[in-house]
Amino acid sequence: MEKSNEDFKTGIEVKPLGWSCSFKGAAVIEERGPLVLRCELPISGSVEHWGQEYRFTDPVVVDATVSGDALGLDVDIVFKARMEVDCARCLEATSCEVSESFQLFLKPIPENKGDRVEDGNAEDDENLVLVPSIEGEIDISGQVWEYLVVSLPEKILCCEGCLGLCPLCGRNRNRGECSCSTSEPDPRFAVLAELIENGNDEAPGKGGNRNGNSKK
Numbered sequence: 001m002e003k004s005n006e007d008f009k010t011g012i013e014v015k016p017l018g019w020s021c022s023f024k025g026a027a028v029i030e031e032r033g034p035l036v037l038r039c040e041l042p043i044s045g046s047v048e049h050w051g052q053e054y055r056f057t058d059p060v061v062v063d064a065t066v067s068g069d070a071l072g073l074d075v076d077i078v079f080k081a082r083m084e085v086d087c088a089r090c091l092e093a094t095s096c097e098v099s100e101s102f103q104l105f106l107k108p109i110p111e112n113k114g115d116r117v118e119d120g121n122a123e124d125d126e127n128l129v130l131v132p133s134i135e136g137e138i139d140i141s142g143q144v145w146e147y148l149v150v151s152l153p154e155k156i157l158c159c160e161g162c163l164g165l166c167p168l169c170g171r172n173r174n175r176g177e178c179s180c181s182t183s184e185p186d187p188r189f190a191v192l193a194e195l196i197e198n199g200n201d202e203a204p205g206k207g208g209n210r211n212g213n214s215k216k
């Protein structure tokens with residue numbers, strides 16, 4: 001999958017083209033004080049995830065604070081993304097905002113000549129990022145993208161009590177009753193129809209005792 005054409009859709013595997021949110025480690029180390037930076041990372045088009053489309057309406061805004069020394073840098077990151085998603089019930093475009101914060105620990109790649117060294121707990125830390133040079137240019141936009149993807153909401157509703165679509169005519173029920181809703185089948189019949197449908201392949205005589213009287 002080495003396609004390089006700039007699709008309208010952005011895949012979730014790799015950060016969007018042109019994303020960069022970087023700073024020089026040396027600036028933090030020399031200043032001995034925290035460095036504050038803000039990046040606006042643009043996304044064009046939509047991202048597909050959880051079987052739906054997330055249409056980004058604004059750049060993702062990242063605020064980061066970097067502190068530390070030559071042994072390691074701590075980065076506190078807050079990001080905010082605005083997007084539009086179809087309501088899971090009525091399919092109406094619904095805007096939503098995702099805001100998350102996370103931390104990264106940057107450390108220089110240890111110089112182990114030759115064999116692998118088991119460095120205990122350092123490898124378990126999922127926030128640890130090993131960088132080739134702690135003083136050089138460090139880009140955190142790839143990590144922002146990873147955190148953004150995992151924080152995309154699985155389901156969005158336009159409102160809490162969204163009525164969804166009429167199964168018969170497809171009309172959005174939030175906008176009023178359609179003509180079929182008045183002649184809708186009696187709900188008791190609907191339940192009956194469901195029972196018939198589901199009951200066909202169920203084994204008969206299976207004691208469905210809800211109180212669970214299970215005397216041995």
Ligand SMILES: [Zn+2]
Nearest residue numbers: 087090158162
């Ligand atoms: Zn809805």
Ligand SMILES: [Zn+2]
Nearest residue numbers: 166169178180
């Ligand atoms: Zn209808």
